[in-house]
Amino acid sequence: MVNEVIVSDDWTRNWQASIAVKITALVMWVIIVAVFIVATWLLRDMESRLQADFEAGADRIAYQVASLVEAGAAGETADLTARMAELQQGSGFSAIGLSLGQQDFLVGDADGQDVIERHLPTALAPGQDIDLEVFHPNLDELVAQRRNQLVIGIFATLLVFGLFLTWSIRTIVHRPLQQLVSATRAVSEGRREVRLDISREDEFGYLSRFFNQMLDRLMAQQRELEQAAEEARSVSRAKSAFLANMSHELRTPLNAIIGYSEMLEEEAGDIGARELTPDLHKINSAGRHLLSLINDVLDLSKIEAGKIEINPVMFQLRDLVSDVVDNIQPMMLRNNNHLQVEVPDPPGRMFSDETKLRQVLMNLLSNAAKFTEDGKVRLQLSRRRERGEDWVQFVVEDTGIGIAPEKLGRLFQEFSQVDSSSTRKYGGTGLGLAISRRFCEKLGGRIEVDSEPGSGSRFTIHLPADFGQLLPEPASRTTVPATRDRVGDTAGPGNAGKALIVDDNASSRDLISRTLQAEGIEVIEARDGREAIALLESQRPHLICTDLILPNMNGFDFIKWLRANPLTTELPLVVVSAMDINPADRRELELQRARIVPKGVNLRQQLVSLLQELVNGETAAG
Amino acid sequence: MARLLLVEDNEMNRDMLSRRLTRRGHEVLTAVSGHTGVALAGTEQPELILMDLSLPDLDGWEATRVLKGEDRTAHIPIVVLTAHAMAEDRERAFAAGCDDYDTKPVDFARLMEKIERLLQPA
Numbered sequence: 001m002v003n004e005v006i007v008s009d010d011w012t013r014n015w016q017a018s019i020a021v022k023i024t025a026l027v028m029w030v031i032i033v034a035v036f037i038v039a040t041w042l043l044r045d046m047e048s049r050l051q052a053d054f055e056a057g058a059d060r061i062a063y064q065v066a067s068l069v070e071a072g073a074a075g076e077t078a079d080l081t082a083r084m085a086e087l088q089q090g091s092g093f094s095a096i097g098l099s100l101g102q103q104d105f106l107v108g109d110a111d112g113q114d115v116i117e118r119h120l121p122t123a124l125a126p127g128q129d130i131d132l133e134v135f136h137p138n139l140d141e142l143v144a145q146r147r148n149q150l151v152i153g154i155f156a157t158l159l160v161f162g163l164f165l166t167w168s169i170r171t172i173v174h175r176p177l178q179q180l181v182s183a184t185r186a187v188s189e190g191r192r193e194v195r196l197d198i199s200r201e202d203e204f205g206y207l208s209r210f211f212n213q214m215l216d217r218l219m220a221q222q223r224e225l226e227q228a229a230e231e232a233r234s235v236s237r238a239k240s241a242f243l244a245n246m247s248h249e250l251r252t253p254l255n256a257i258i259g260y261s262e263m264l265e266e267e268a269g270d271i272g273a274r275e276l277t278p279d280l281h282k283i284n285s286a287g288r289h290l291l292s293l294i295n296d297v298l299d300l301s302k303i304e305a306g307k308i309e310i311n312p313v314m315f316q317l318r319d320l321v322s323d324v325v326d327n328i329q330p331m332m333l334r335n336n337n338h339l340q341v342e343v344p345d346p347p348g349r350m351f352s353d354e355t356k357l358r359q360v361l362m363n364l365l366s367n368a369a370k371f372t373e374d375g376k377v378r379l380q381l382s383r384r385r386e387r388g389e390d391w392v393q394f395v396v397e398d399t400g401i402g403i404a405p406e407k408l409g410r411l412f413q414e415f416s417q418v419d420s421s422s423t424r425k426y427g428g429t430g431l432g433l434a435i436s437r438r439f440c441e442k443l444g445g446r447i448e449v450d451s452e453p454g455s456g457s458r459f460t461i462h463l464p465a466d467f468g469q470l471l472p473e474p475a476s477r478t479t480v481p482a483t484r485d486r487v488g489d490t491a492g493p494g495n496a497g498k499a500l501i502v503d504d505n506a507s508s509r510d511l512i513s514r515t516l517q518a519e520g521i522e523v524i525e526a527r528d529g530r531e532a533i534a535l536l537e538s539q540r541p542h543l544i545c546t547d548l549i550l551p552n553m554n555g556f557d558f559i560k561w562l563r564a565n566p567l568t569t570e571l572p573l574v575v576v577s578a579m580d581i582n583p584a585d586r587r588e589l590e591l592q593r594a595r596i597v598p599k600g601v602n603l604r605q606q607l608v609s610l611l612q613e614l615v616n617g618e619t620a621a622g
Numbered sequence: 623m624a625r626l627l628l629v630e631d632n633e634m635n636r637d638m639l640s641r642r643l644t645r646r647g648h649e650v651l652t653a654v655s656g657h658t659g660v661a662l663a664g665t666e667q668p669e670l671i672l673m674d675l676s677l678p679d680l681d682g683w684e685a686t687r688v689l690k691g692e693d694r695t696a697h698i699p700i701v702v703l704t705a706h707a708m709a710e711d712r713e714r715a716f717a718a719g720c721d722d723y724d725t726k727p728v729d730f731a732r733l734m735e736k737i738e739r740l741l742q743p744a
Contacts, residue, residue, distance in 0.1 A: 255727040
């Protein structure tokens with residue numbers, strides 16, 4: 001399987017970085033240095049050989065001229081000149097000069113030429129010696145001329161050679177390397193189906209072969225991991241379901257224990273059996289303690305399973321505070337504590353998950369009540385603006401036993417009640433603060449603690465006043481023309497609405513579609529984001545169920561498109577995914593107002609309850 | 623004191639609550655399902671109804687809606703009781719027309735307060 005992915009082939013953009021250019025430059029430098037050395041040597045050699053040639057030529061000329069002079073001593077001067085001219089023309093010298101006794105002869109052009117002199121004794125007569133001058137072109141000029149030719153030749157050859165070298169390196173090394181780079185990049189982007197061409201027999205061929213093998217291994221391992229993860233998920237789902245059922249099953253008999261013991265306590269009082277009252281009261285409070293343990297464990301298991309859902313509602317802070325104070329007052333009185341409440345007037349409203357916030361406040365206040373005796377507990381509510389956002393701050397301060405500095409760090413961790421003796425003395429699971437922290441984080445805020453042993457603790461909760469601020473405002477909401485039909489408008493009477501299912505897996509598409517159809521919902525289907533977008537041109541569903549891993553356009557991109565599009569920005573959206581969604585993605589999906597339903601055994605049930613919730617949300621809102 | 627109807631399918635909860643209410647001097651009628659509850663409310667005309675939400679056949683929400691929709695029973699105050707402390711459950715219960723709401727396990731003192739408030743002549 002050859003699946004070539006080409007990265008930009010534009011090597012000119014960063015040409016210095018190209019391997020071909022680097023190797024070429026290196027090779028060229030070596031060659032240029034070598035050629036320079038060789039050329040210098042050659043020119044030196046040439047110079048000395050020319051010098052030797054001229055010397056030998058001069059000797060030859062001298063011999064011939066001597067013969068001429070001896071043979072033609074009786075001859076005419078004109079004849080000697082002509083013979084010398086012949087000699088000169090055949091010799092390659094520029095000129096030949098001769099001085100014979102009182103007579104001087106010169107043939108050729110001696111102007112600006114170098115000269116070699118020869119003194120020849122003759123047999124003619126004493127004093128009749130010959131002085132010969134042979135003129136030849138200047139050696140340095142000759143060498144310079146040659147050198148220029150050589151340099152031009154070398155550069156032309158090097159240029160051609162360099163281009164050839166670059167081209168061959170690009171073909172032999174660069175191309176396969178680039179394919180490898182592209183393939184690696186593709187893999188790093190998650191496309192593991194990429195495979196390299198393995199037809200080459202060189203090192204790149206081997207590399208490609210092993211690269212492919214590595215990917216095969218990786219894919220196999222990934223499949224195994226996915227299977228293992230799926231098994232783990234189903235185990236975890238089973239665990240969650242078990243816990244939920246279990247807690248319900250535990251609560252029912254516990255309710256009876258709490259109720260009957262309370263009743264017996266009253267009856268014992270009525271019939272005058274007062275000595276039974278303390279024991280009955282112990283049964284009752286032990287039952288209540290067990291109930292709070294079960295509730296905490298259930299909350300924590302929900303948090304750990306990522307099943308905590310935030311249901312923000314608009315509520316009056318005054319109502320929340322007075323409700324919490326009413327509920328906590330009996331506990332305050334038990335330890336003879338005074339509860340002081342400071343609330344601005346008016347405290348205003350808040351859009352958040354009231355139930356969770358109430359639970360956090362109850363937790364902090366009951367801790368304060370529990371760990372303080374004959375003291376003061378202060379609940380303070382204030383509002384402030386931070387970075388243009390409206391925040392609500394609750395402070396719960398007590399004058400109780402406080403917390404040692406070294407214990408503060410792990411205070412918000414699970415099962416971390418300061419020490420086991422305090423569990424015995426004060427009760428509780430040590431889960432309350434862990435749950436409170438998680439809830440505050442879920443609500444977009446934080447919880448802080450400040451304490452000094454012996455003088456008390458101070459817990460501060462910061463929460464955004466508008467949980468909706470965390471959700472991105474649909475940018476183009478105001479630009480939707482009022483007359484235009486919005487996707488997601490309430491279904492007409494007698495029609496439970498229409499849903500669009502986007503999933504590439506036919507069987508899960510089928511399962512979802514049958515579930516929805518059973519609820520009387522009309523179903524349209526698409527296999528990926530692009531198909532879905534095409535469908536949305538003509539169809540106006542009231543709900544979209546989408547998978548996350550899709551061909552062509554994945555679920556995240558599709559959801560972004562949906563939310564960016566004014567027609568679908570408010571549309572109820574359900575993500576049905578087999579994948580374990582990591583916290584960052586989960587957050588992103590929450591920001592896009594997508595509800596998450598894991599694919600699995602109780603998909604059907606979860607979808608139905610979600611639908612009911614959506615329908616009820618609509619009726620409640622309308 | 624007053625004639626109350628308790629609609630609850632769990633035997634122990636029914637027994638417990640009815641006995642405690644009786645001890646406070648109320649007359650308590652009981653029903654174990656939504657349908658019998660609605661029927662009893664019509665014939666017996668209780669002064670107040672305590673309604674569990676998860677009931678066999680007709681659930682608590684539906685029963686509340688039916689009771690509030692009938693002339694003969696619309697005036698009877700209904701207090702919904704549920705083991706689910708979910709805000710949605712409460713909203714759905716109020717949407718169905720109930721007059722008050724309490725979570726199980728019942729805090730008896732709190733429930734008595736609610737009952738007494740609803741029984742006071744307006």
